[in-house]
Amino acid sequence: MTLQVAPPDVGTSHQDRAAIQGQSGWLVIAEQESRDLWTSGRGLILLFLFSILLSAVTYLTSTNQALNFLEQRESVNLVLQLAVAVGVLVTLVVSADAISGERERGTLESLLVTPVSRRSVIAGKLIAALTMWFATFVVTIPYVWVLARGVGILGQALALGFCVGTLVAIGLGSIGLLISGVCNSNKTSIAASLFLLLILFAPTQLPSGLPQGWFFDVLRRANPIDSALAYISSILVNGHSWTQDLSYLITPLLTAIIAGGALVLAGPRLVRLTPGVHAG
Amino acid sequence: MIMLLAGVLSGLPVPALADPINVDVVVDPPVISTVLGDHFEITTEIKNAGTAPTGEILAHLNVASIEGSVYVDPEDWSSERSQQLSLKPGESRDLSWEIQAVNSGRFAAYVVVVPFGDSVKGTEELKISPLVKVDVAQRTTLTAGGALPVVLLVPLLIGLAGGATVYRVRRRRVTGT
Numbered sequence: 001m002t003l004q005v006a007p008p009d010v011g012t013s014h015q016d017r018a019a020i021q022g023q024s025g026w027l028v029i030a031e032q033e034s035r036d037l038w039t040s041g042r043g044l045i046l047l048f049l050f051s052i053l054l055s056a057v058t059y060l061t062s063t064n065q066a067l068n069f070l071e072q073r074e075s076v077n078l079v080l081q082l083a084v085a086v087g088v089l090v091t092l093v094v095s096a097d098a099i100s101g102e103r104e105r106g107t108l109e110s111l112l113v114t115p116v117s118r119r120s121v122i123a124g125k126l127i128a129a130l131t132m133w134f135a136t137f138v139v140t141i142p143y144v145w146v147l148a149r150g151v152g153i154l155g156q157a158l159a160l161g162f163c164v165g166t167l168v169a170i171g172l173g174s175i176g177l178l179i180s181g182v183c184n185s186n187k188t189s190i191a192a193s194l195f196l197l198l199i200l201f202a203p204t205q206l207p208s209g210l211p212q213g214w215f216f217d218v219l220r221r222a223n224p225i226d227s228a229l230a231y232i233s234s235i236l237v238n239g240h241s242w243t244q245d246l247s248y249l250i251t252p253l254l255t256a257i258i259a260g261g262a263l264v265l266a267g268p269r270l271v272r273l274t275p276g277v278h279a280g
Numbered sequence: 281m282i283m284l285l286a287g288v289l290s291g292l293p294v295p296a297l298a299d300p301i302n303v304d305v306v307v308d309p310p311v312i313s314t315v316l317g318d319h320f321e322i323t324t325e326i327k328n329a330g331t332a333p334t335g336e337i338l339a340h341l342n343v344a345s346i347e348g349s350v351y352v353d354p355e356d357w358s359s360e361r362s363q364q365l366s367l368k369p370g371e372s373r374d375l376s377w378e379i380q381a382v383n384s385g386r387f388a389a390y391v392v393v394v395p396f397g398d399s400v401k402g403t404e405e406l407k408i409s410p411l412v413k414v415d416v417a418q419r420t421t422l423t424a425g426g427a428l429p430v431v432l433l434v435p436l437l438i439g440l441a442g443g444a445t446v447y448r449v450r451r452r453r454v455t456g457t
Contacts, residue, residue, distance in 0.1 A: 040449060041442055044446075047438050051435040055430075055431040059427055059428070139438065146427045146430050147427075
């Protein structure tokens with residue numbers, strides 16, 4: 001059963017309404033959600049753990065004196081791939097908590113009575129989740145600088161990581177929001193999202209020496225994370241041009257379009273209260 | 281000749297004599313000094329010095345370390361290390377080899393010409409170019425000491441910001457403001 005939403009003017013202060021009417025609803029929600037994420041310390045704790053991981057990998061790489069010139073390019077590739085994969089992971093975790101978490105904490109009801117369309121709520125929450133990706137990318141910059149400055153691929157690596165990572169983050173962030181809207185329990189939502197990410201990430205760990213027929217190539221290209229990471233490798237390690245392996249980005253782009261489109265279409269039905277869930 | 285004569289006399293099968301690939305291989309420049317990571321190019325001129333066509337032959341580039349125990353993977357140095365050609369009598373061809381210095385130290389680059397195709401008997405002699413001495417100077421771009429400031433400072437700054445935020449949130453909860 002869906003709770004009937006009160007008219008826009010009920011339960012909203014004049015100041016709130018003025019603020020919401022003064023700018024787009026999605027912007028207000030994005031601002032509020034981002035503030036909650038970063039001032040509660042939740043975002044910073046995830047970012048701290050992320051920086052510890054990158055520090056460990058970067059330091060281990062820099063202590064290896066046997067690396068030749070090309071292997072140093074591969075180490076830039078490794079750190080960038082790790083940054084994209086973990087950055088997308090934390091974005092997915094934040095978006096998976098966005099709706100189901102509000103339901104469990106009993107704060108969704110108060111959000112529903114604000115004069116903001118449910119599509120704007122979804123858009124605002126997606127943008128707030130994406131701030132997590134942008135923050136992880138900013139943290140990645142000094143690590144990539146340390147590894148890439150000597151091999152002349154710093155600008156290329158950063159531009160590549162930003163473009164590809166943002167595309168994947170939009171797609172998987174949207175999927176996380178869809179899962180969060182469908183699941184009644186926050187635990188289920190986060191577990192399902194993590195499981196999905198694990199499924200998508202696992203093929204990237206297959207040894208490259210294995211025989212790779214057409215089926216492997218189809219699987220790789222159908223997987224938005226695997227194909228995005230393969231695109232990064234083809235440019236950074238193999239020295240291909242940006243347009244040479246552009247077909248690798250079809251799946252990440254389609255994922256962003258399809259999941260984003262599904263959010264727009266199903267958004268009003270996803271942002272709702274459900275029976276049996278604590279409502280504050 | 282002695283083997284041939286002995287073989288004929290004894291009735292034993294005679295091993296085929298080697299068919300030399302009658303080409304001259306000249307390489308330029310003879311010495312290269314470069315820095316780790318830089319690209320350079322060497323050129324080889326292969327000339328058919330015989331009176332018959334060479335048939336299909338393959339020029340193949342190789343790189344070897346000539347000091348210490350540096351492991352060299354020639355594929356890292358050049359992605360295209362084989363060029364196929366055939367030469368008429370007196371004809372010559374210039375071949376260019378794009379190389380990137382991926383290890384520091386002293387190396388020898390050389391081109392070997394081998395026969396190519398189904399007609400290869402396995403007894404042919406190979407022709408090897410003079411070596412190009414390649415001195416690659418070290419360029420240290422990544423050290424543990426150089427990475428340390430970033431590796432320590434970034435988590436420290438984020439940890440301090442996160443700690444301060446969590447402390448402020450808890451304090452606000454306690455004071456109820």
